[in-house]
Amino acid sequence: MKQSSDILLSLKNISKSYNCADSDLSVLNNFSLKIDRGEFVSILGPSGCGKSTLLKICSSMIQQESGTVKISGQIVNSPDKSRVLMLQDDNQLFPWLTVEKNIAFPTNSFDSIRRESDLPNLLEMAGLSNYSDYYPHQLSGGMKKRTALARALAGDPEILLMDEPFGSLDPKIKIKLQDFLLEIWGKYGMTVLFVTHDINEAIRLGQRIIIMSDSGDIVCDEKKSLSEKSTLYEDVFFKLYRKYYSLLTGIGHQ
Amino acid sequence: MKYLSNRILNKIFERFMWIGLLVLIWIIAVLLGDFSPLILPSPYKVLQALLKGFTEGILGKQILISIVLVFAGMSIGTLIALAFLFLAVSSRMGDSLVTTLTAVFHPLAGIALLPVVILWFGTGALSIIFIIIHSVVWPMVTNLLMGYRSIPEPYKIVGRNYQLSSFKMFFNITLPGSFPYILAGLKISWARAWRALISAEMIFGAVFGSGGVGWFIFSKRVFMDTPGMFAGIVVVIIIGVLIEDFVFGVIESRTVRRWGMSL
């Protein structure tokens, strides 16, 4: 059993519904989850099951109706720079700032600049050294994602909440970005909650995989039983894939 | 940078080409049509009148007065529009008040207000500035509100994530995020203000002793100095084009165009 001091993020009995037209749409119901410091967690779930809502609650961008969100045991109610939300939206970069200024945005926004000296490193690591003066509209989709990722890292967050960040990219660039993400996770050791609807991606990235049902409940939560070296082509990988596929779609048996 | 200056050079060239063509047509009309110089003077006569306006008259000072008036009116108008924006976004009642005021006053031509304005403020610079403010505030408020509402949610979320103060939120996100609309508002306001100014100057006469360009045109009419009237019109056009093409053109290429944010 884990010591409680290892737990970075803890959600307890979270409920959240939206007012739609005349009725209330209940999205999360008594949802509880504990995430250890430094974990890389993939979250899979069908469209509309509440993944984005979950991340917004984790970052306090929206408020739950009941239940608590705790960071290192402390209840949190408003957004802060230790929990960085990366939206699904393709246009989260500020168009009026260059790549470099976008990445520097978090360090310019508060005084405890731990990563400012890291800016050139971040640019280089994201492969953007030659593009530091470009404006976002001049970048390819993959470069935009790397810029957004570098910006999210610049503020030195404890936890990265990523909402289908690589959804709209072609497979080759996607793999590159996944490797990039794994590399910086290895380097910085921040905690990552990674929402995706791509089973391959979830298995490839996560140490731990959580699957949500249509109703927003957790139907599977397990540590990945694969060695770090396993590739997409190995049998164990396909076994996991089939298991998650059937859990997500209800098709096939485990 | 090269791209930018080429664009502007191109624009200048095209402008001169078309203006040259218009002047050519004008010359041909003067040469072929047997117009009295009192009806249609030649461009040469107009140019002479223009130079005379500067050397013997006080056209330079009058241009300066016009520009100062329009600048003052636009600045105050923009500040008032900003105040309305804050009112509109801070409460639902404020929003409905500002929307109603805009709906009521936006369609009202400044000229229609003149008699009342004269009653209230007399026939001085104050009245002219009032007319300019009226012509600036409503289109500006409309654009500021549109800009404010069009700022994509993600920008605000990033701002909140880094706990920006309201001050930083305004200057780092709201302002640049709605800049395309602010610029559009300024351009529309400028065009309206400049027109309103010239009309108002004709009616209010010699403010600050000499009046502005509008008064220059009007006073030429009194002496049936047709080339002088044309010279005044030319000045009005040149200033209009300069501001539109070059002041706003340069701002646009340095901001919204460079950022890929053009409306």
Ligand SMILES: Nc1ncnc2c1ncn2[C@@H]1O[C@H](COP(=O)(O)OP(=O)(O)O)[C@@H](O)[C@H]1O
């Ligand atoms: N702001 C909102 N207002 C009303 N309904 C919403 C809002 N945001 C999300 N929803 C609804 O809540 C459900 C869960 O949404 P979301 O968390 O975005 O799901 P996911 O990210 O898993 O696709 C969906 O049915 C969605 O339509």
Ligand SMILES: [Mg+2]
């Ligand atoms: Mg979503």
